Amino acid sequence: MNTPAEQPQQLHGKHHGKVVLITGGGTGIGAAIAQRLAQEGAQLVLAGRRQAPLDAVAGPLSALAIVADMSDSKQARSVVQQAVATYGRLDAVVANAGGHGFAAVADTDDEAWQASLTANLGTAFVTLREALGQLIENRGSAVVISSLAGLFAGPKVAGYTVGKHALIGLTKSLARDYGQHGVRVNTLCPGWVKTPMADAEMDEFAAATGIASREEGYRTVTANVPLRRAAEPAEMASIVSFLASEEASYITGATIVADGGAHVVDLPTVAFEAL
Helix, strand or coil, X not given: CXXXXXCCCCCCCCCCCCEEEEECCCCHHHHHHHHHHHHCCCEXXXXXXXXXXXXXXXXXXXXXXXXXXXXXXXXXXXXXHHHHHHHCCCCEEEECCCCCCCCCHHHCCHHHHHHHHHHHHHHHHHHHHHHHHHHHHCCCEEEEECCHHHCCCCCCCHHHHHXXXXXXXXXXXXXXXXXXXXXXXXXXXXXXXXCHHHHHHHHHHHHHHCXXXXXXHHHHHCCCCCCCCCECHHHHHHHXXXXXXXXXXXXXXXXXXXXXXXXXXXXXXXXXXXX
């Protein structure tokens, strides 16, 4: 039996014939999504800022890898055009790219503020706007990757928190306006996931607190999470696969939380667990 983090060798082709654009497809959750959808028959377009990670993921999957700043309208439009020129259509978008905004409000200058909004909101907004024509034509779907930070505020991550909250509003607006054209748009809010970005955060956390290792860091930050662990990227990929498939044909405008149950914990009662 496969554990939740394992991918089976053969998956049924529920995305056979679909063309899917994934932003931030070179690492972490984006790479796992690409691998999952490719196993399920999708043809992929991976967009990101760095060639080497994109190529590393795209090569084994026979995917189209395009280096682009997807917050730039011309570059995003070009990516969509290349997707259509290569595969003839575009059926789904996974707006996964993000980052920046790791400081409190008083420590965030104008440049950092704009960078955080661009990375976390602007990239998704521009990508989806440029892809809408194809999504409408093909009655397609989109999955927007937000975060648990889209629902709650962590310490000293103002720009990231605001941007991730705004993605939920973007999802709802798209679902409201384009559902009549058969377009579905949903948000996924992951909690801690073992990605390179999270690994780096755990390394910093371990060094700052004297914890012995990265794994001990993950155990510490998930100590009050009901499932008591961080997720694997493949677990997020399985949710995206569902939301982008016909199995979710009547789901739109939804916010799906995948955080091991963190959002159900009443923090003032955590101390009572020892009783």
